[in-house]
Amino acid sequence: MEQAPPDPERQLQPAPLEPLGHPDGGLETVVGEEVEGARDESPGDGTVRRRGGRGPGACVGAYNRNLMLFLFRSVEHIDGQSVLTDSLWRRYSEFELLRNYLLVYYPHIVVPPLPEKRAEFVWHKLSADNMDPDFVERRRIGLENFLLRVASHPILCRDKIFYLFLTQEGNWKETVNETGFQLKADSRLKALNATFRVKNPDKRFTELKHYSDELQSVISHLLRVRARVADRLYGVYKVHGNYGRVFSEWSAIEKEMGDGLQSAGHHMDVYASSIDDILEDEEHYADQLKEYLFYAEALRAVCRKHELMQYDLEMAAQDLASRKQQCEELATGTVRTFSLKGMTTKLFGQETPEQREARIKVLEEQINEGEQQLKSKNLEGREFVKNAWADIERFKEQKNRDLKEALISYAVMQISMCKKGIQVWTNAKECFSKM
Amino acid sequence: MSGGPPKALPSTGPHSLRDMPHPLAGSSSEEAVGGDSTPSPDLLMARSFGDKDLILPNGGTPAGTSSPASSSSLLNRLQLDDDLDGETRDLFVTVDDPKKHVCTMETYITYRITTKSTRVEFDLPEYSVRRRYQDFDWLRNKLEESQPTHLIPPLPEKFVVKGVVDRFSEEFVETRRKALDKFLKRITDHPVLSFNEHFHVFLTAKDLNAYKKQGMALLTRVGESVKHVTGGYKLRSRPLEFAAIGEYLDTFALKLGTIDRIAQRIIKEEIEYLVELREYGPVYSTWSTLEGELAEPLEGVSACIGNCSTALEELTDDMTEDFLPVLREYILYSDSMKSVLKKRDQVQAEYEAKLEAVALRKEDRPKVPADVEKCQDRMECFNADLKADMERWQNNKRQDFRQLLMGMADKNIQYYEKCLMAWESIIPLLQEKQEAK
Numbered sequence: 048m049e050q051a052p053p054d055p056e057r058q059l060q061p062a063p064l065e066p067l068g069h070p071d072g073g074l075e076t077v078v079g080e081e082v083e084g085a086r087d088e089s090p091g092d093g094t095v096r097r098r099g100g101r102g103p104g105a106c107v108g109a110y111n112r113n114l115m116l117f118l119f120r121s122v123e124h125i126d127g128q129s130v131l132t133d134s135l136w137r138r139y140s141e142f143e144l145l146r147n148y149l150l151v152y153y154p155h156i157v158v159p160p161l162p163e164k165r166a167e168f169v170w171h172k173l174s175a176d177n178m179d180p181d182f183v184e185r186r187r188i189g190l191e192n193f194l195l196r197v198a199s200h201p202i203l204c205r206d207k208i209f210y211l212f213l214t215q216e217g218n219w220k221e222t223v224n225e226t227g228f229q230l231k232a233d234s235r236l237k238a239l240n241a242t243f244r245v246k247n248p249d250k251r252f253t254e255l256k257h258y259s260d261e262l263q264s265v266i267s268h269l270l271r272v273r274a275r276v277a278d279r280l281y282g283v284y285k286v287h288g289n290y291g292r293v294f295s296e297w298s299a300i301e302k303e304m305g306d307g308l309q310s311a312g313h314h315m316d317v318y319a320s321s322i323d324d325i326l327e328d329e330e331h332y333a334d335q336l337k338e339y340l341f342y343a344e345a346l347r348a349v350c351r352k353h354e355l356m357q358y359d360l361e362m363a364a365q366d367l368a369s370r371k372q373q374c375e376e377l378a379t380g381t382v383r384t385f386s387l388k389g390m391t392t393k394l395f396g397q398e399t400p401e402q403r404e405a406r407i408k409v410l411e412e413q414i415n416e417g418e419q420q421l422k423s424k425n426l427e428g429r430e431f432v433k434n435a436w437a438d439i440e441r442f443k444e445q446k447n448r449d450l451k452e453a454l455i456s457y458a459v460m461q462i463s464m465c466k467k468g469i470q471v472w473t474n475a476k477e478c479f480s481k482m
Numbered sequence: 483m484s485g486g487p488p489k490a491l492p493s494t495g496p497h498s499l500r501d502m503p504h505p506l507a508g509s510s511s512e513e514a515v516g517g518d519s520t521p522s523p524d525l526l527m528a529r530s531f532g533d534k535d536l537i538l539p540n541g542g543t544p545a546g547t548s549s550p551a552s553s554s555s556l557l558n559r560l561q562l563d564d565d566l567d568g569e570t571r572d573l574f575v576t577v578d579d580p581k582k583h584v585c586t587m588e589t590y591i592t593y594r595i596t597t598k599s600t601r602v603e604f605d606l607p608e609y610s611v612r613r614r615y616q617d618f619d620w621l622r623n624k625l626e627e628s629q630p631t632h633l634i635p636p637l638p639e640k641f642v643v644k645g646v647v648d649r650f651s652e653e654f655v656e657t658r659r660k661a662l663d664k665f666l667k668r669i670t671d672h673p674v675l676s677f678n679e680h681f682h683v684f685l686t687a688k689d690l691n692a693y694k695k696q697g698m699a700l701l702t703r704v705g706e707s708v709k710h711v712t713g714g715y716k717l718r719s720r721p722l723e724f725a726a727i728g729e730y731l732d733t734f735a736l737k738l739g740t741i742d743r744i745a746q747r748i749i750k751e752e753i754e755y756l757v758e759l760r761e762y763g764p765v766y767s768t769w770s771t772l773e774g775e776l777a778e779p780l781e782g783v784s785a786c787i788g789n790c791s792t793a794l795e796e797l798t799d800d801m802t803e804d805f806l807p808v809l810r811e812y813i814l815y816s817d818s819m820k821s822v823l824k825k826r827d828q829v830q831a832e833y834e835a836k837l838e839a840v841a842l843r844k845e846d847r848p849k850v851p852a853d854v855e856k857c858q859d860r861m862e863c864f865n866a867d868l869k870a871d872m873e874r875w876q877n878n879k880r881q882d883f884r885q886l887l888m889g890m891a892d893k894n895i896q897y898y899e900k901c902l903m904a905w906e907s908i909i910p911l912l913q914e915k916q917e918a919k
Contacts, residue, residue, distance in 0.1 A: 279755035476891035
């Protein structure tokens with residue numbers, strides 16, 4: 048099982064291509080320039096700001112509805128000059144491939160998630176249809192966000208395959224597959240086994256896993272209820288539209304009251320139709336929550352990797368101990384551990400001293416090897432824990448920032464909705480007063 | 483008026499409900515929803531009397547000093563009341579102080595009726611009696627009988643589905659009290675009905691039941707005569723104006739029915755929205771228990787949603803208690819008006835039939851016989867009364883609906899203002915730590 052340290056072959060060489068790889072560099076600059084407003088507050092800490100994403104010229108841009116391809120541009124700094132390379136097209140499945148690759152080679156990193164493949168947590172008016180333009184647009188934003196997150200990650204951004212994803216038009220798929228990453232992926236079964244059998248995982252990872260389970264559960268719940276809330280709110284607003292019609296009909300038989308009723312009815316219509324925009328805005332909030340719902344899975348993946356490594360280590364240690372014991376027994380002549388050889392010896396007669404010597408020698412070699420392996424596994428394990436925990440800390444800061452911002456923008460949306468409500472009803476009240 | 487579960491009234495006792503707002507109190511909801519059609523004179527009266535009427539149990543203020551909206555609507559009422567024409571009022575009636583009476587056979591509510599008048603018909607300047615719904619129902623029937631040419635205001639609905647609505651809940655009793663108060667005030671406003679004998683007895687008699695048992699006590703001449711007009715006469719042609727009134731009332735009742743249905747539907751949707759909100763808020767709370775730095779912001783959002791939920795509940799309660807009943811009253815009103823119109827038609831038909839009969843007889847003296855003349859009188863009185871009442875009704879309807887709809891708008895504005903305040907207040911909380919970092 049391979050670790051994935053900064054591998055010279057996979058990482059980009061700093062010299063010619065550093066600006067793109069650097070969190071402050073090319074890719075983010077493009078987005079910053081081409082999309083109005085929304086620049087990162089502090090470029091140095093690798094934060095990514097979510098964009099409203101409606102503007103043209105964003106990083107992940109147009110799409111062809113039939114094939115669901117995505118277009119984007121990348122910028123290279125060549126000798127300090129910005130040059131717009133040709134844009135290229137990528138399918139959603141290629142994004143998935145990229146992510147799977149990153150998961151294999153950077154198991155200690157909390158890899159940013161992709162937006163959902165199918166629309167979930169929808170309230171009734173929103174289409175659950177994958178071809179629906181609103182869904183596609185939101186997915187476009189999600190994919191852009193994914194790329195931005197990868198690009199702003201201090202380690203992931205240097206990855207060669209990632210760079211090629213942005214720049215290599217044809218055959219990128221082959222290039223990825225040639226890395227053989229699928230073979231290196233840990234089997235799900237193995238991981239599951241490790242989860243149950245590991246004896247001494249790092250407590251922090253156990254807690255983290257617990258946290259990510261809870262987080263996933265609570266955000267799912269939140270999204271489900273929010274969708275129901277949206278549904279109901281829609282109903283409330285829309286029924287008010289009926290007032291418009293009946294006031295109009297009523298005004299026809301009234302003399303002095305007619306005008307007031309009629310104009311009030313108009314405001315009721317305005318009120319009823321205002322809900323569409325309001326709820327559309329709220330979808331962006333839901334998307335922000337969804338990203339962290341999926342991030343929970345990424346967190347769990349890191350924990351699983353740790354468990355796997357730890358389990359592997361424990362098994363190796365156990366193996367070593369067992370061999371040592373065998374060796375000792377052979378040397379001293381006592382048989383405490385079961386061995387096939389011992390059994391057959393008992394059945395078929397004693398082995399010769401030469402045979403015994405030979406076996407001891409083999410065992411000693413194995414023990415040596417085992418000790419080496421154990422040492423390196425220990426080292427790898429500690430390295431992993433160190434690196435993983437560093438990225439987890441980075442992730443926690445990012446999460447707190449992003450979610451706080453999401454809550455603020457949600458509150459702002461609610462405030463705007465309240466103000467609109469006050470405005471409409473105040474207008475209606477004035478009309479009523481003129482009745 | 484709003485918020486928590488319906489409270490039961492205390493049983494019979496010397497003290498009224500502590501929480502009952504005084505009818506002269508300045509609660510804006512009462513003002514805005516057309517609870518009184520003539521509060522202003524009462525208010526002026528109360529001030530000049532300077533009596534205990536102004537001691538308000540829940541510390542409310544008299545209507546005149548509360549929100550500008552109510553004082554301007556008071557002025558409106560003063561100006562639009564064409565019966566006054568500069569004259570001061572001389573009759574003031576108020577319904578308040580509901581009390582529960584528990585007897586062996588039944589439990590019921592009585593209301594205190596306070597009357598102040600300088601009219602000569604009243605022996606005393608002030609009366610205070612207690613009446614129950616049954617008594618109001620009796621009064622209305624008597625008025626219909628004795629003043630069939632006039633439009634009698636409606637009562638709140640008599641029957642209540644048991645189990646669905648608690649007849650003794652504070653909200654229900656308050657809604658009914660307001661409607662009964664309105665009923666009496668409308669009669670008080672009426673230049674003819676307010677002088678009705680039955681009305682007088684209702685306001686003043688200590689023992690109404692004794693009077694009721696007198697049965698046929700007093701019937702006005704008109705009442706007697708119109709009472710005996712049976713159906714069976716076919717109307718030739720309805721005068722345009724009454725035809726127009728009939729058509730108007732038909733459409734009016736239809737539209738009100740639609741509005742009632744819409745309002746009910748809105749309340750239903752709002753309640754369902756409220757149910758979801760009550761689940762939504764706490765999830766943020768649960769989430770906050772998982773978090774460190776985000777705990778406070780998330781808890782803040784949870785509390786905020788809770789506040790919005792409460793505001794929404796207040797809105798739906800208000801609409802249910804104040805808006806819907808008034809709509810229903812007007813539907814009942816237009817129904818009863820249509821039957822008066824039918825009666826008028828009958829009177830006209832009888833007159834026309836008798837007239838025709840006379841014309842056919844030919845041998846008659848040139849003078850029109852006495853009974854035909856009587857019929858004509860009857861018809862012309864009826865037409866005049868009805869016309870006057872219709873005009874009055876139209877004016878009052880306009881005021882009432884202006885008030886009702888403005889009240890509806892007001893309640894919605896208040897709801898949004900409460901929510902706005904809640905959300906605006908957590909913005910600093912959400913932003914705070916970020917800057918500190």
